[in-house]
Amino acid sequence: xxxxxxxxxxxxxxxxxxxxxxxxxxxxxxxxxxxxxxxxxxxxxxxxxxxxxxxxxxxxxxxxxxxxxxxxxxxxxxxxxxxxxxxxxxxxxxxxxxxxxxxxxxxxxxxxxxxxxxxxxxxxxxxxxxxxxxxxxxxxxxxxxxxxxxxxxxxxxxxxxxxxxxxxxxxxxxxxxxxxxxxxxxxxxxxxxxxxxxxxxxxxxxxxxxxxxxxxxxxxxxxxxxxxxxxxxxxxxxxxxxxxxxxxxxxxxxxxxxxxxxxxxxxxxxxxxxxxxxxxxxxxxxxxxxxxxxxxxxxxxxxxxx
Numbered sequence: 662x663x664x665x666x667x668x669x670x671x672x673x674x675x676x677x678x679x680x681x682x683x684x685x686x687x688x689x690x691x692x693x694x695x696x697x698x699x700x701x702x703x704x705x706x707x708x709x710x711x712x713x714x715x716x717x718x719x720x721x722x723x724x725x726x727x728x729x730x731x732x733x734x735x736x737x738x739x740x741x742x743x744x745x746x747x748x749x750x751x752x753x754x755x756x757x758x759x760x761x762x763x764x765x766x767x768x769x770x771x772x773x774x775x776x777x778x779x780x781x782x783x784x785x786x787x788x789x790x791x792x793x794x795x796x797x798x799x800x801x802x803x804x805x806x807x808x809x810x811x812x813x814x815x816x817x818x819x820x821x822x823x824x825x826x827x828x829x830x831x832x833x834x835x836x837x838x839x840x841x842x843x844x845x846x847x848x849x850x851x852x853x854x855x856x857x858x859x860x861x862x863x864x865x866x867x868x869x870x871x872x873x874x875x876x877x878x879x880x881x882x883x884x885x886x887x888x889x890x891x892x893x894x895x896x897x898x899x900x901x902x903x904x905x906x907x908x909x910x911x912x913x914x915x916x917x918x919x920x921x922x923x924x925x926x927x928x929x930x931x932x933x934x935x936x937x938x939x940x941x942x943x944x945x946x947x948x949x950x951x952x953x954x955x956x957x958x959x960x961x962x963x964x965x966x967x
Contacts, residue, residue: 665753675832677914679910679914680910680911680913680914680915680920681911681915681923683906683907683910683911683914684907684908684911684915684920684923684924685906685907686903686904686907686928687903687904687905687906687907687908687911687924687927688923688930689930690899690900690901690903690904690907690926691900691904691908691927691931692927692929692930692931692934693797693895693900693930693931693934694892694895694896694900694901694904694916695763695797695934695935696929696931696934696935696938697759697891697892697895697896697938698711698760698763698892698896698937698940699763699939700888700889700892700938700939701884701888701889701891701892701893702760703745704764704884704886704889705882705884705885705886705889706881706882706884706889706892706893707878707881707883708760708763708878709760709761709870709873709874709877709878709881710874710878710881710882710883711760711873711883711892711893711896712756712757712760713867713871714883714893714897715756715760715831715875715893715896715901716752716753716756716863716864716866716867716870716897716899716901717863717867717891717896717897718894718897718901719859719863719866719897719898719901719902719905720860720863720864720866721865722897722898722902723859723860723863723902724803726842726902726929727856727857727859727860732854732857733857733860734853734857736851736853736858736861737852737853738852739849739851739852740851740852740853740858742845742846742848742849742851743845743846743849743850743851743855743858743909744797744851744861744862744865745865746841746842746860747842747846747858747862747905747909748861748862748863748864748865748866748869749843749866749869750838750841750842750845751839751843751905751908751909752862752863752865752869752870753759753865753866753867753868753869753870753907754834754835754838754868755835755838755839755842756865756866756869756870757869757870757873758831758832758834758838759831759832759835760836761828761831762827762828762829762831762835763828765825765827767830778840778843778924779837780840781836781837781840781841782840782843782844782917783802784912785798785840785841785844786844786847786917787901789844789848790844790847790848790917792916792917795958798916798919798922800957800960801919801922801957801960802922802957803915803957804915804953804954804956804960805922805953805954805957806955807950807953808929808949808950808951808952808953808954808955808956808957809950809954810950811946811949811950828845842953843912843917843920844917846909846913847912847913847917848914849915855906855909855913856906859902859905863901863902863905884940897909900903901920908920909926910956911923914959922957926954926955929950929951929954929955932951933951946955
């Protein structure tokens with residue numbers, strides 16, 4: 662009887678709950694890092710020095726945590742694609758591009774453009790992963806992209822300012838690097854637990870940032886006041902490690918479009934926090950864009966009917 666009743670009504674295929682929890686946690690941690698990053702840079706921290714300190718502190722804290730758990734091992738051969746994708750692209754190049762850009766662009770808008778992975782993930786998932794994307798998730802992606810376009814506010818940007826143009830270009834490159842990393846991790850998930858690989862990922866990121874720092878900002882500094890160091894320590898010791906771990910776990914557990922659309926909630930939350938912490942205005946375009954993004958996230962996360 663139970664089987665007959667079940668057969669007579671639609672069923673739902675739910676998403677992985679742990680993946681959704683990891684996605685939510687990464688959004689909260691990473692969005693809270695943007696206004697503090699902006700504050701640290703405004704108080705004298707050089708952008709590339711902030712990126713290097715973030716990677717270095719994150720490597721240190723994750724090495725200690727993994728070693729304390731008794732699981733510190735050298736990565737295996739099957740871990741290498743994900744290791745270099747997360748360490749070199751998602752963390753290293755993303756840090757470089759986004760932290761340079763934050764010196765030219767408002768923290769809220771930086772959080773928006775640095776997380777435009779959906780622009781690149783949808784075509785890459787179709788071409789490389791051959792993933793089937795249901796119409797509902799196409800609509801979710803379009804809502805998210807529309808929200809980013811509204812939040813970006815191209816009509817309010819001074820396109821004659823070279824610094825603004827460079828900043829926005831670097832943010833798009835950050836989104837592209839992040840998107841490629843997502844696709845690589847989906848195509849070749851690591852053999853080891855991602856928690857055990859995080860120290861090596863952050864170490865690779867530190868090595869990616871270091872040469873650029875020595876070339877572009879050898880005389881820079883980490884800032885000399887409590888505001889600078891509070892941002893550096895919060896992002897490096899807490900938000901960076903936990904946010905990155907949540908991102909990679911969500912990427913492996915959720916469909917590519919769901920995770921990439923979900924990451925778009927980061928700028929929406931980042932805008933609200935930038936308003937509360939930095940006093941950046943919440944204009945109608947920011948509110949409307951955030952509503953579109955959150956609508957897309959909700960639509961992507963709905964269970965599919967089968």
